[in-house]
Amino acid sequence: MKTILLYYKEISSFNAPFSILIGLLFFFLDQSFLRGFMLSFLTGGMLLAIYLYEKKYREKYFFYFNQGHSKLKLIVLAQILNVLVSIVLFTLEKVYYGL
Secondary structure, three states, X not given: OHHHHHHHHXXXXXXXXXXXXXXXXXXXXXXXXXXXXXXXXXXXXXXXXXXXXXXXXXXXXXXXXXXXXXXXXXXXHHHHHHHHHHHHHHHHHHHHHOO
């Protein structure tokens, strides 16, 4: 589990900045920052993060493979964690704004 969380942390270091920029774009277009952030965090930001991680840290996949994790398994588990984070944030948004 530690290796999966390590991968999630590394992939999120690419995903989060891009998603924040998209969230700011949504905010300036009179939309919800959080909705724009989460939309990007789950879709385009994740795809971009996977691509950039592949380009920069291609050799790290050998480490994960030696730990018993395939690339597909890592990507799927990272996306599942993204969905869980998004559910929590959307729930907090609804509680905070009372929607």
